[in-house]
Amino acid sequence: MFLNNAIHQYIKEAGLNPLSKIGSELVRQGLTSRPLHHSKRKVILLVIQENYQLAIHYKNAFKLEDVNCSCGQKKPCEHIFGGLFYLLESEDADLVETFEIPAAFGNVLLTNEDGAYEVLPTFALDDYRKLEIKDSESYTEFLNVYKPPFLRNFTSFTLAKIVLKEDNHLVGILSEKNYFQDDVTGKFHTVDIQKDISGFSIKCNTCHEKSFSVCIHQFEVLKSQDIKSILLFGNMPDYQEELLLWSKKLDIQISKFKHLYELVLDGQVTNVLLVNHNFYTQNRLSKLRQNIESELFAPNDSSLLEDQDETDGSFGNAILWSSDHNGDVANLIKGKMDKLGSEFHSKIESVLSPEYLPSHEKTLWYQLERFIRESSKENKILKDKSWNRFLQNKVDTINQLTHYVITSKVDFLLISKRNIKRINFSSHFVDLVVSVEQNESFYTSRLKLKINDKEIEPKEHNILLMPYFLVIQNDAYIFKHPEIGRLISMLGWDEIIVDTDHSAQFTSFLFSLYNIVEVQFPNEIKPDTVTLENPHWKIKIREKGNYLVFTPMLEYGEQLEVKLPVDKWLFTKKNDQNIYTIPEEDIDKFTRFFLEQHEQFEYNLFNHGSFFLHYKDYLYENWFLQFFEKCRDYGISIFGLEELENYKMNTYKPSIKMGLSSGIDWFNVDVDISYGDQAVPAKVWLEAMKSNEKYILLGDGSLGLIPDEWFHSLKRLSLVAYEEKGVIKLNKFHFNIVESLFDDVNDDELHKAIKEK
Ligand SMILES: [Zn+2]
Ligand SMILES: [Zn+2]
Incomplete structure (x- = not known):
């Protein structure tokens, strides 16, 4: 038929596929319908096995456009093969020309823009x-x-x-x-x-x-x-009628019936189902009581009366940490305190307002609450990071609030002292160590915890893993690195055992862990890591809308640059087999340098994971001049300034020198302005002053700033002086204003020169 070339091409592109065999079997068994052809839409329609609609769209005799089957399997399915094989065996005359597309093909037809066929209602x-x-x-x-x-x-x-x-x-x-x-x-x-x-x-x-x-x-x-x-x-059946009937039958008030039961259809009649399984009928309740009495030898044991309000303690607020990564990580609760006033005893519930907190603690809660709200908008990875930084920063003050964790999976509405536990945040962070051992057949890796430089066997403790910290007894340890929590939940505390024949996969698995935590390798597969030293500090600056983005980089030799903040610790160089690592303190040092330069850096790193400033902060009180001066003091290389479009500031403070010499009826005013190696021609700054601009466009395309103390003087000068062959002249007629011109400027030499004239 006329599409044979196109079909062969399609089958060839599909490659070897076992389903093609099933396809030819379908044809052999005659399970294909007679094909419909809608020539205007360039589509052939078939039904395979009476059940599957197939639409074969073609571009021309050499190319199919698309083939769709209603079975929903990955293409090409056996039906597509069947349909195509069937067409290969057919003649053009076998096609039934049609002008309508049957509704059943609606789901497999390509939508078209020109609306050449009937659109099905959806x-x-x-x-x-x-x-x-x-x-x-x-x-x-x-x-x-x-x-x-x-x-x-x-x-x-x-x-x-x-x-x-x-x-x-x-x-x-x-x-x-x-x-x-x-x-x-x-x-x-x-x-x-x-x-x-x-x-x-x-x-x-x-x-x-x-x-x-x-x-x-x-x-x-x-x-x-x-x-x-x-x-x-x-x-x-009529709901109200059934309701009346059944509540009467079960001898229960209608409102209570609605709470406990539902009406279900059972053939032609209705029936009832108990839906609230916590509901105890009198019968069930007395059985339960008998059980309790026989199982527990002290029938009046006070432990059965838990949560009864038997104290005169006062109410308090606390933070309840949830183990749920996705919901609210922490919630405010209130409860009645025990006699000692140290723990919640009863009436514990989730609340919105910290009414029982003293004002200072209230502020802490509001900070925490705001953070919860803001961090909830972030993606997983950023959220882990910002929570980690937040908790680590707050570790000194956070214990001023009272903290609990949920110890079992329970709805917030059902919390009681039985399923919460009081915790205190430790000032030590918890790190993870992956310990790997090897015998002749297997590698065995397992996790250990490291707190305050001591290794802890997790299996010897009852550990509660929370999203951003873990709890051992009553101490909460914040993760040293934000990834630790997820890593633990992915790896689990149980050993991971791997065949030594698969050492390559296993070492690459360990390497990815090694980027985050310490790995204790067995000698046989210990990687040779080289610790790099003495980085050169570099900063790349670029514009992004109204922001200037700073990327600090540590450069170790020619081939290795590490961008901050880092998320991986192992590096490779081109054409080099070694694995390199860098000291943590190199990163800390450069990060600290940045955080000291502008308070906004800390906020942005904290909340967005990168260093950037709004251009207003960049320009405000000429922050950038001090910043670049500091960078020069530290020997930091700056990149990207040439490519800035809007905020291409010259990073040097200007050097401005003035001198006066006099002629018969005029003064020569020598003003030398330069920024680094960029000197400013008199004409250029005079024009800038006349048009009231604080920045001068320099020869290299950057903008040089005129400091305020000079701006007013130069501005006034520009109004009375004139330029002649690159020299600025002032009529002696204006002499009396010369003195007052430079009042603002702190330059003794200049003032002396003016006096002398
Ligand atoms: Zn199919
Ligand atoms: Zn549905």
Whole structure:
């Protein structure tokens, strides 16, 4: 047929694929429909195995545009192969020319801009969609036409129950099942069916896209016989009636019934299900009491009366740290203190306002609260980093607040003294060591903790891992490095055992750990690391909108530059087998230098993980001049200044010298202005002064700043002086103003010269 070249090309590009075999089997078994051809849309449509719609779009006789199958598997699937093989065996005359595209192909057709075919109506799956059903036949037809495309995603759904809700609406609850585990996943999906005067409508609470067909969940619910009979005959049970009936039957008040039970459809009748499993009927309760009495020998033991309000203690506030990375890391709680006033005893709950904190501690809480809010917007990695810096910085003051951690997975509403634990932050940070041992067959690696230079075996302690610190007994240790928490949760405390035959993979695994924490290698695979020394400090500056971004770099020899802040500690050089590392103090020293230069650096590093300043801060009170002078003192090389566009400041303070000499009726005023090696011609600065500019455009394209003390004097001078052949002249007529001209300027020589004239 006419597309043979294009099809061969497509199959060739797909490469060797075992599914092509299944494809030819489909053709052999005659499981392909007769192809439709829409020549205007350049598409051939086929149905494979009665179930899968295939759309073969082509560009020309030598190139297919795209091939789509409704099975949803990775392309090319067996159906695509089947369809293409079938076409290769067909003649052009076998194609059925069509001018309409059947609705069932809506999901596989490429959308086109010119709208050359009928656009199918789509419905938002999470919005009520009207069900156009009159009789059993139209019901079946509806399901056939609007059946969802088959997706092989290895989950299936079973309608677990149909719940009757207030306002006479039904909720189908589907449980999710996994093909492989052959078990329920514990996930549930709900589909709502609503009845109003115009009839029934349906929506899904899981799917949110728009679709021509119903979703798999809706389809599963519509397939149910109970639902079908309700939709066809409209015999939906009346919620209020059922409620009355059942509450009477169970002898329970209606409001309580609603709280504990739900009404479910069970065939043609309704039934009740206890949904609140914490509910104890009288019967159940007396059984529980008997159990307690027989199991626990002291029947009136006060431990059973926990959380009873038996103290006269006063209320207090505390911080409750959660182990949940994603939610709020810390929350404010209140509770009634025990008699000693040291721990919460009862009435513990989450609160918003720190009403029991003295004012100083209130401030600490508000700082913490603001930080929680701000950090929650950051991505994972930045969030870990900024929390780590925050806690490390606050370690001296944070214990002024009272802290608890949640010790078990429990909802915030259910916290009691049983599932929280009082902690104090230690001033020591916790570091991680990966200890690796080797015998003839295996490597064994496990984690150890290092606190205050002492190694600690984690298995000997009951360790509670929190997002930004860990707790041993009642002490909380902040992580030394922000990555430690995630690393522990990924590696676990258990040993990792690897076959020594896989040493290459294992060492590269250890190397990535080595970037973050200390690794104790066995001798056989110990890497030769070379510690580099004596870095040269460099700073690269670039503009980003209204900001100037500073990248500090440590340069070790020609081939290795380390940008700050660092996140990896191991480096390689080009054409060099060695692994290099750098001393932590090199980084600390340069970072400290930066933080001392502008308070904004600390804030920005802290909150955004890089060094930058707003241009206003850069220019304010000529901060940049002092900064660059400091850099020159420290021998730091600066890069990127030439490429700045808007804030290309000359980094030198100007040197300005003045002298006077007199002629018959004029003075020569010699003003020498220079910035580093850039001298300023008289004409240039005179013009700048006349137009009231504080910056002078220098020969190298940078802007030289005129300091305030000189600006006013030079400005006044520019108004009375004139330039002649590069010399500035002043009429003797103006002599009396000369003296007052330079009042602002601190230059004894100059004042003396003026006096002498
Ligand atoms: Zn397919
Ligand atoms: Zn759905």
